[in-house]
Amino acid sequence: MTRLLVLCMLDAKPMAGYDIQQALRMTDAERWGGVLIGSIYHALKKLEKDGYIAIDKVEQTGHRQKFTYRITVEGKEHLKDLIREALISSSVQYPSSLYAGISFFDKLPAEEARQALKEQQVLLEKEYQSVQEGWKEKEAALDGNIPPMVQMVFDNMFAIISQQQDFVRKALAYLEQSNN
Numbered sequence: 001m002t003r004l005l006v007l008c009m010l011d012a013k014p015m016a017g018y019d020i021q022q023a024l025r026m027t028d029a030e031r032w033g034g035v036l037i038g039s040i041y042h043a044l045k046k047l048e049k050d051g052y053i054a055i056d057k058v059e060q061t062g063h064r065q066k067f068t069y070r071i072t073v074e075g076k077e078h079l080k081d082l083i084r085e086a087l088i089s090s091s092v093q094y095p096s097s098l099y100a101g102i103s104f105f106d107k108l109p110a111e112e113a114r115q116a117l118k119e120q121q122v123l124l125e126k127e128y129q130s131v132q133e134g135w136k137e138k139e140a141a142l143d144g145n146i147p148p149m150v151q152m153v154f155d156n157m158f159a160i161i162s163q164q165q166d167f168v169r170k171a172l173a174y175l176e177q178s179n180n
Helices: 002-012 017-026 029-033 037-049 073-088 096-103 110-141 148-178
Strands: 053-061 064-071
Touching: 002 017, 002 037, 002 053, 002 064, 002 073, 017 029, 017 037, 017 064, 029 110, 037 053, 037 064, 064 073, 096 148, 110 148
Parallel strands: none
Antiparallel strands: 053 064
């Protein structure tokens, strides 16, 4: 995913590693793309070694050199392959730790299980709010002209979080019912 995002950004325009990091940080790529922002420089070095990007220019800033990278013809082809792979690969991810906890909740005192699920509710609400803030920032940055596919991504993220919230509500209701 890191290679895909870096190549997409360089396909738009030549950029320095720091600029790529900042752009990915602003789009919250760690959340939705599973990209560790700190891995950008490693990806740049690997992409350069593989011939998918090249140094476009070098600027001297104080005692440091700032490298601006551009995508190569080979990089554009590799980007298409990465996009195809991303569209084909399964993206279903189950909340396995939550499922495991739910499956064995009866090993805890009922109140502890209930409290843990309430904490899960708080975390899910924070996640929903974070995605909502990201949506508002994206909407403001694009003057309300959100591309349809980006709209679909956000709609899906909201639906996934809402479904998870509903699941936790049902689990809490079950705990309440089984203790009465």
